[in-house]
Amino acid sequence: MVFSPTAGVASALLLVTPYTPNIATVETTPGCLTDNFYGTYGGQSVFHLPPTCLDTSSIKGLSIQSVSLLPYVANSERQLIWLQESAIDSSLVTPEYEAEVQGFFRWLGEDGYSMGGGQQWSGHQHLLSSANKPGVELHLVDLQPAGGSYGLVAVEPSLAPNIEALLPRYWKPYILPNQPTSYLPVPKPAIEHVKSLLETVRFDPVVSSLVNSISLNQMRDDIRWLTGEDGKSGIISRHSFAEGSRVAANWLKERFEETGATCELKPFMSGFAPNVACKYSSSVDTTSTVLISGHYDSRGSFGSQRAPGGNDDGSGTVALLGIARAVAHSGLTFRSNVELVAFAGEEQGLYGSKAYAREMREKDANITVMIQADMLGYHAPGEPPQLGLPMYIGTPEVAQLVSNMSAIYSPELTVGYTAACCSDHQSFHEQGYASTQVFERAGPIADPMYHNSGDLSERPGYDLSQIRSIAKVQFATLLHAAGFDLPSDEDLN
Secondary structure, X not given: OEOOOOOOOOOOEEEEEEOOOOHHHHEOOOOOOOOOEEEEEOOEEEEEEOHHHOEHHHEOOXXXXXXXXXXXXXXXOOEEEXXXXXXXXXXXXXXXXXXXXXXXXXXXXXXXXXEOOOOOOOOOEEEEEEOOOOOEEEEEEEOOOOOOOEEEEEEOHHHHHHHHHHOOOOEEEEEOOOOOEOOOOOOHHHHHHHHHHHHOOOOOHHHHHHHOOOOHHHHHHHHHHHHOOOOOOOOOEOOOOOHHHHHHHHHHHHHHHHOOOEEEEEOOOOOOOOEEEXXXXXXXXXXXXXXXXXXXXXXXXXXXXXXXXXXXXXXXXHHHHHHHHHHHHHOOEEOOEEEEEEEOOOOOOOHHHHHHHHHHHHOOOEEEEEEEEOOOOEOOOOOOOEEEXXXXXXXXXXXXXXXXXXXXXXXXXXXXXXXOOOOOHHHHHOOOOOEEEEEOOOOOEOOOOOOXXXXXXXXXXXXXXXXXXXXXXXXXXXXXXXXXXXXXXXXXO
16 A cells, blocks of 8 residues: 555655554564654654655555655744644543534644645544645544544744744643654663663662651742742742743752752853753763753743642752752762752743753763653542553563662652643753653543643642652662762761
8 A cells, every 4th residue: 555645735744653662573673763853742643754655565564544645845934833732630520621622623733724635544533734825734634532642733924933932721732843854763872871770779778867867847948939839039930931931940050059069050042941951060070961850930820920830840940959968968979970959941832941952962961861750749639649651652671670779769649641731851862861851640631730830839630749750769779770879987077
């Protein structure tokens, strides 16, 4: 069988297909997919399909029922953006929310669009073409009643950083590259290194003491400062474009530097708050680096200026601070370079982490393990404290390493997988780095204040003890992956 573009439209095509962990396994003609990769978003991967690869014999394992084929011509006047509904618990799917989603896509469909030129591949998918080339062109929408809906739009580049403000509350944008790139799998030696770490995981009383030194009370003070709940910071919003995000960036830099880290505010795009990148140099001569991160930007309710981000992602940010303070308190040194990074621009499409991961790849940085912490604080009523690991995007061996550490140092956590996807670890995974994410629940998002101006720390369900438990796991994994030494008695005297 041959995929044929619809008559009357350009022969350039986008292929949208369910995610597979190793893209090379579904192509028989080398390069058809691996050299034409736009990225993976939620549970779908996007490719540019050249004419030479239109024959399905070049791509095995793909059924016509599972793929979408879209006519599209890349040009500098349009930016492709993937719109993804987060994996949310059924308790969050209210009639109000469903009406919000339907209204958003109806608005797109009625604002100068006409059906036509598209092929219908499932009961929910429709390909749309623009009548008058307005600012936003809707190319694909798949609205699923059980969740996991998505869409693909092309917008004027100037609109791309702001499209997040137009989306339904549980949806996120992901910016596609201007041109397809080569798929970069995590190299086998990098995976083998993580496997070697797995083989040496044992209970260590020193590590136990170190991770248990993380202060819950200090975490409480830190999160109340970042959300503005303590009345001291003056922060109303940490949205990437808000002044409060700049205040937070400077404060984070100062706090990390107090722990002995060398920090830098790293701008990545005009209008956005900077990334806060902090480093602890290795005590030995090595290029290896372990990186743990969170994002400090936030998102509030539609139409509200308030975006406290207590859980998303103040929780991951204060976990980083808790680890840094424990490092300072102990006086330990690392045998690997260690980076603690607080990203901005996550809510607009992973802008900050994409820029940082690209920079690291261009430098050929030797990042051996990367762990992103995003949303650690919500504890659903009647459920045990949990740790969720990514079902889709990430390196399974790193996720297993985190899981093993949790069983030893935070056994109170129930560990499982979550379809909630994706945070800043995706940026590193796409650059071929071994990475994973830690999340608050082994299941979909259940926090009723997700992407809401009520995302404060002083509310039912916000669990600082769970944040500390997950931070202990992060810290234990960091200590094991990087190696460390405590100061000797001579150093203390």
